[in-house]
Amino acid sequence: MFKNLESSTAGTAVATDAALAALPFDRDGLIAVVAQQFDTGEVLMLAWMNRAALEETLTTGRACYWSRSRKALWRKGETSGCSQTVKEVRLDCDGDAVLLLVDQRDGACHTGRRSCFYHRIDKNQLVVLSDPPLRHGDTR
């Protein structure tokens, strides 16, 4: 399906059920997900979804991931309040990555920081870019 859509023009549509059935989940049944703040463009985190998490996200409009450490659905913000209201769900060219445009409440990171990407790395050193807030986020 995704190969066929490569040459399709804007506005071409297919049924979501068919698209979900065509998704190339990896050998663990997962797909990588990038969460981006919808209005500022800040990349907040990278996480994973299985098919159930993606379906729940599409149905509820709240981001639901798969926690690889807890091996369970991870309803973002369930324990911390740092939830993500989903504005748009996108798939990449070959259907093996998801981009979630979200409205992030408080910090996306389990450290409480706004974004998980708070280390800058260059040739010689890695530098921490932001202070840890006092309040921590939820368990991944």
Next chain:
Amino acid sequence: MFKNLESSTAGTAVATDAALAALPFDRDGLIAVVAQQFDTGEVLMLAWMNRAALEETLTTGRACYWSRSRKALWRKGETSGCSQTVKEVRLDCDGDAVLLLVDQRDGACHTGRRSCFYHRIDKNQLVVLSDPPLRHGDTR
């Protein structure tokens, strides 16, 4: 190392060699990489790096990925000209994802589109968001 840095304040630095040695590459020796256009914030693609690709990227300032299909280093734009000049390399909280801030020449996608994330998916349908350009990008 990344656990210790969680509570570190902005400006804390460690050697890049030590950080690279601490990266939790997956069982295939890979780490997920999000490429974002540095000035507009557009998320362009999701790809993968092994340690050699990350080191080459840090050294040359040009994005180099690992092609899972070709099982070889993938110097972005080598065949298409659609290269990525790297402005900044970030790592997430637990070191298992990279965010590349890049200046993308032409389209990031192998279809020639600017971004790979050109499908929007909602409850009922998946919609193609942009037309395919005439000229195609490089082979992933």
